[in-house]
Amino acid sequence: MTSTTTKSAYWTGVRDGAPFILVAAPFAVLFGVIATEAGLNLFEVMSFSFVVIAGAAQFTALELMIKEAPTVVVLISALAVNLRVAMYSAALTPYLGKAPLWQRALISYMLVDQSYALSHAKFEDKPKMTVPMRTAYFFGTCTLVIIAWFIFSFLGAALGTQLPAGIPIDFALPIAFLSMIAPMIRSLPHLVAAIVAIIVSLICIPIPYSLGLIIAGLAGMTAGSQVEVWMTKKQGAAH
Amino acid sequence: MIDTGTLWIVIFTLGIGSFLLRFSFLGWVGDRPMPAWALRYLRYTAVAIIPALIAPIVALSNEAGTGPEPIRLIAAIVTFGVGIATRNVIIAIFAGAFTLGFGVFLFG
Numbered sequence: 218m219t220s221t222t223t224k225s226a227y228w229t230g231v232r233d234g235a236p237f238i239l240v241a242a243p244f245a246v247l248f249g250v251i252a253t254e255a256g257l258n259l260f261e262v263m264s265f266s267f268v269v270i271a272g273a274a275q276f277t278a279l280e281l282m283i284k285e286a287p288t289v290v291v292l293i294s295a296l297a298v299n300l301r302v303a304m305y306s307a308a309l310t311p312y313l314g315k316a317p318l319w320q321r322a323l324i325s326y327m328l329v330d331q332s333y334a335l336s337h338a339k340f341e342d343k344p345k346m347t348v349p350m351r352t353a354y355f356f357g358t359c360t361l362v363i364i365a366w367f368i369f370s371f372l373g374a375a376l377g378t379q380l381p382a383g384i385p386i387d388f389a390l391p392i393a394f395l396s397m398i399a400p401m402i403r404s405l406p407h408l409v410a411a412i413v414a415i416i417v418s419l420i421c422i423p424i425p426y427s428l429g430l431i432i433a434g435l436a437g438m439t440a441g442s443q444v445e446v447w448m449t450k451k452q453g454a455a456h
Numbered sequence: 457m458i459d460t461g462t463l464w465i466v467i468f469t470l471g472i473g474s475f476l477l478r479f480s481f482l483g484w485v486g487d488r489p490m491p492a493w494a495l496r497y498l499r500y501t502a503v504a505i506i507p508a509l510i511a512p513i514v515a516l517s518n519e520a521g522t523g524p525e526p527i528r529l530i531a532a533i534v535t536f537g538v539g540i541a542t543r544n545v546i547i548a549i550f551a552g553a554f555t556l557g558f559g560v561f562l563f564g
Contacts, residue, residue: 283458385560
């Protein structure tokens with residue numbers, strides 16, 4: 218019984234994660250193409266994608282290395298861009314914290330935007346899921362995305378500089394992120410969090426090393442959280 | 457040209473660093489209960505960080521990097537609008553990609 222429900226949770230995850238191949242593939246191809254153009258060989262491109270698995274951070278690091286920024290700046294910036302995964306880790310801990318350590322380590326390795334977004338929404342929606350079911354669902358969501366990440370990095374690197382000019386692949390990242398974020402805005406606090414984050418990030422553009430992203434993210438989270446507190450108080454007063 | 461030594465330092469340090477960020481709470485904090493305020497903050501992580509990541513890319517999308525490029529700005533608005541209206545990631549991404557591709561094809 219347990220193993221069948223766990224198995225079905227895994228396959229539900231695989232099914233829910235499948236569309237995200239379309240999201241991961243353009244980034245992976247783009248990374249492979251840009252990295253190859255920057256002089257990385259196939260082995261280096263694949264190692265990068267295999268060891269790091271973080272689109273935005275990989276792009277940040279690559280761009281700064283091309284600009285010959287100091288290595289410390291490359292690392293700080295890329296890790297700052299990736300700081301959000303620590304918040305994902307925290308957000309999933311109430312749901313997955315009781316899984317065995319080796320599973321949590323493997324979950325951590327595969328903790329990307331897509332697996333976080335799908336899993337967190339699912340766990341919130343279905344509070345009765347057991348920890349093994351949640352773990353299975355999580356691994357399901359990342360299975361295809363991670364495989365696609367490797368395969369399409371490879372194709373991008375193989376394609377290299379042969380991509381025809383004029384394809385606006387540079388804008389794949391914002392389009393993909395925007396499509397992901399829109400359905401997540403479910404309430405007024407969510408909307409306020411997003412708007413505040415956007416405004417602060419635009420103000421913070423001159424701040425170096427991507428630190429503006431962290432400031433804006435924290436500002437947005439604080440704003441959303443605060444609005445939620447106010448709304449709860451108001452509701453309490455109305456009753 | 458990127459120096460090979462620097463590249464490998466970046467790959468491995470970034471790999472270890474990213475893993476530790478991902479492992480931070482899941483690995484070390486474990487299932488200790490988290491305070492309500494922390495959980496409340498975490499509800500707004502994705503809706504704050506991701507827009508903050510995209511906003512400057514859209515706002516500075518022209519070739520000189522000084523302001524928005526009209527086709528890209530419109531594609532961004534279409535993606536977001538369709539995403540809000542349909543609540544469907546895939547319809548939104550295709551609407552955005554189509555707007556962008558068609559716009560670049562016509563005016564690019």
